[in-house]
Amino acid sequence: MNTVVTSKEEILKKSRELIQKNGWATVNIRSLAAACGVSVGSIYNYFESKSALVSATVESVWEDIFHRPDDVSVFADVLSSVKWMFGRLEYGCERYPGFFTHHSLGFMQQDTEDGKRQMRQAWQHILDELRAVLLRDGKVRPDAFTADLTPDAFAQALFSLMLSAAVRQDFDSSAVLEIVHRTIY
Structure with missing residues (x-):
């Protein structure tokens, strides 16, 4: 399993990696938790909803580009x-x-x-x-x-x-x- 994610930045990095590999459909709390090797609840510690996660991911992608x-x-x-x-x-x-x-x-x-x-x-x-x-x-x-x-x-x-x-x-x-x-x- 992946290294445990301990920061919002690492979660966003994993989210960008999921998009690169599998497209936007894979950006959700469960798939991201699995990719990060953490529980769903751990993701919710950083993002209150899927909408908040997607929003932060979009901002992260714009910043990368x-x-x-x-x-x-x-x-x-x-x-x-x-x-x-x-x-x-x-x-x-x-x-x-x-x-x-x-x-x-x-x-x-x-x-x-x-x-x-x-x-x-x-x-x-x-x-x-x-x-x-x-x-x-x-x-x-x-x-x-x-x-x-x-x-x-x-x-x-x-x-x-x-x-x-x-x-x-x-x-x-x-x-x-x-x-x-x-x-x-």
Whole structure:
């Protein structure tokens, strides 16, 4: 049997491993307890419900996919950031099959406020970073943004294109990079 899990972080790590091996359907209290080598009650010491476990697992997966790289030069300009994000989307789809299509979009349709809040929070973090890169990128034309095309609006458009790519599992960033280049450089 597996080593006994003694922390919330270890439980989440096991939960991510279950997703990688068997998909999202395996994320439940019983299967996770079995994978961790602990009783069901032990899991409930850390998570009050399956919903809380799934919510924490989703957050953990987002953190794994989009954790800050050691090489912060990927945030030096918009083109580098877009390339990095597309690479992370590809990594996420390979490591967590179905995460973007099945779970992320399905979470928004669920009737759980916590799930919706968590997705908005994860997405807002990505949007905030895109906006920050847009504002500090010295290669952006001074007249690139207008009252209609603001940095916020452009970040939203980029993010929508990335989500669409994730759902289609098309990680070729060249079209998006061309849009960025023609629009703001």
